Amino acid sequence: MLQVFLIGVLLLNINTAAAFEPISTSIAVGMAAALTGFLATYQNIFYYFEECCRPEWISFNKTGLEVDLDQKLFGQHIVSRVVLKAITGFMKNKNPKKALVLSLHGWTGTGKNFVSYLIAENIYKKGMASSFIHQFVATAHFPHQSQIENYKSQLQHWIKGNVTNCPQSMFIFDEMDKMPLGLIDSIKPYLDYYETLDDISYRQAIFIFLSNSGGENIMQVALDFWRAGKDREEIELKDLEMALSLSVFNNKNSGFWHISLIDKNLVDFFVPFVPLEYKHLVQCGMAEMDAQGLVPNHTLVDQMVRDMVFFPKSEKIFSVTGCKTISNKLSYYGEHVFKQKTTADGAGAGVSAGWNIYSYFYESCDSQWIDFNSTGLEVDLNRKLFGQHIVSRVVLKAITGFMKTKNPKKPLVLSLHGGTGTGKNFVSQLIAKNLYKKGTDSGFFHQFVATAHFPHQSQIENYKSQLQHWIKGNITNCPQSMFIFDEMDKMQPGLIDSIKPYLDYYEKLDGVFNRQAIFIFLR
Known part of the structure; x- marks a missing residue:
């Protein structure tokens, strides 16, 4: 009705304008054509301004994800390959048989949260700010084991309600190693192969679990490769996946302990994040300087990384904290020497403040x-x-x-x-x-x-x-x-x-x- 009414008004103006000025007629016809095209794309004009569960707001960018993983994620060749294939295959499948479930494992600072961020940025127009992305942190949202039954009920209702609102929702569960035992099993039905559950299909949703558990196993495999004189790039998923899933399943201190998600093979990929080495931290430092609008300074980044802690004590191969502390350490090391990049007119970025x-x-x-x-x-x-x-x-x-x-x-x-x-x-x-x-x-x-x-x-x-x-x-x-x-x-x-x-x-x-x-x- 809105479309017909607006075009009708424009046509009325065309007839009026034709008696006076041919140029006005051409402009009006052009406006009508443009408006028709706009309304054909956005039949409800609110779709254009307000985020909704439509292709205008949810559209997978495979090339963008591939470039981001290649240029922004350092030292994680297995992760880049597995995540790109898993997300691409799932998003291209018009009728998936179940929700996509990824379980990302590795020590702190290796990139688990960052990869979740990259996935979100290349699916949702608003990235992590999208209302269709839901992030849960164990110690913030589920801190009390005594409240486990309440948490189960609340989590089920939350997932059911949000998937009803948008089938292409994404759920991220961080600190799985600190998750109350038994909680994640309560959402197992939504990750299973049911076509619908209470008339709701969960098959287009994405579930991502992040955990430090399994980091010891991943480190040992990487260390064995290093001691054998092999490149870390020679490590393949098959070298880690089975041992990783078993160690996580049998870890009594993990939210994955004996859960049916693993027992019933509902986790599509266990993705291992290998501990980072010196060269990867240098790459992180240079990238962070660029992100902060600073002129890259390899000498200072090198000094900063050399002062960081590596293990094992004898070989000092892997970083204890990974890239996680790079941002604030850059501020410490570069306080007096980092220079701000200039804008196009040669001036540094400035901030103006209002007064009340x-x-x-x-x-x-x-x-x-x-x-x-x-x-x-x-x-x-x-x-x-x-x-x-x-x-x-x-x-x-x-x-x-x-x-x-x-x-x-x-x-x-x-x-x-x-x-x-x-x-x-x-x-x-x-x-x-x-x-x-x-x-x-x-x-x-x-x-x-x-x-x-x-x-x-x-x-x-x-x-x-x-x-x-x-x-x-x-x-x-x-x-x-x-x-x-x-x-x-x-x-x-x-x-x-x-x-x-x-x-x-x-x-x-x-x-x-x-x-x-x-x-x-x-x-």
Whole structure:
């Protein structure tokens, strides 16, 4: 009706214009033709502006995924090959027999979350921001084993509801090694070969599981190849897949322990991420500099990587942290020497800020109240902190580098250690003083003391829930919040693990952007 009405109006204008000006007639005819073509493509105009479960918003880009895996993922030849084939084959199949299930395994920093991100970017127009991508993190969404039955019911309803809304939904489950035992088995029916289940087809959905479990087996195979003088590129999926699936299935500390997904062969591919070597970290560093708009500097990246920890101790082949810490370490190593790339007119990127009269009187999360003073911190550390030359140097570089990074990949996390009276709390106060206009009195500065705020072991589950809500709420209010945790040696065991997701590399978690926050632990 909308299409007919609009064209009718244009034709009416054509008849009127024809009596006066032939050029107007031609323009009107052209407009009518263009509008007809537009409406033929977007018969409901809302499809164009509002994300919906249609090809305009969900369209697999095979070439894009292939290029991304080739140019942005380093040292993972098996992953690149398996993921590209698995996703391409599934997306090309108009009538798949079951949902696609991938299980990505390997140690931290090897690229599991990054690969999930690349898949999303090349299927959904909005990438990870798509409302059809659903990410679950074990320690954030399922922290209490005692709530397992509630979690099962909630998870089933969530998956059923979202697949009903869009059959081409994607579900990512991170920290599978910390998932409550038995939880994932509750969604087994949605991953099986049923044509429909309660009149809903789950066959076009994608499920991706991420886990550190199996990393030991993967490392041992890679180490055996290295000691035998073979290239890591000679490792094939068949060298790892069977041993990987068995080790994961039999690991009592894993959310995969004896689950029917493995027993019934519902996981399509176990994808192994091999530990990264020196050359791969250099590639990560150079790519990260480019991503941050910095002029690549191989000498500095090389220095940074050489200072990182590798194992085994005797050979020092594989990185302990992989590429995960590269972003913040770049800020530390390159504070004074990295140069910003210039824009087309030769000027560096700039940021303009608006001004609100209310923010003049009331503290708000903007540059009037949060403005890092690098010189002030340097002077304070030099003149007021005594006998701590390492602390002064590391803290100044870490804070300065982090605050200068416009798009950090994760929050800054510092852990200060030493005997009482050596200056740990004082350093935290100096950081706050030179970051917030109100210093430690700022509403964005939050301090927790173990014996005062978390005194009872019996209340550990309540503390976990309260702490998660506190951090999430305050970062929602101000992304540049600072959280201090004092008396870490007296903190209830397991409590800090509950906030691990907010310190990780997720772009967003439950719609909240955590990457600009600062966490400081004192022990």
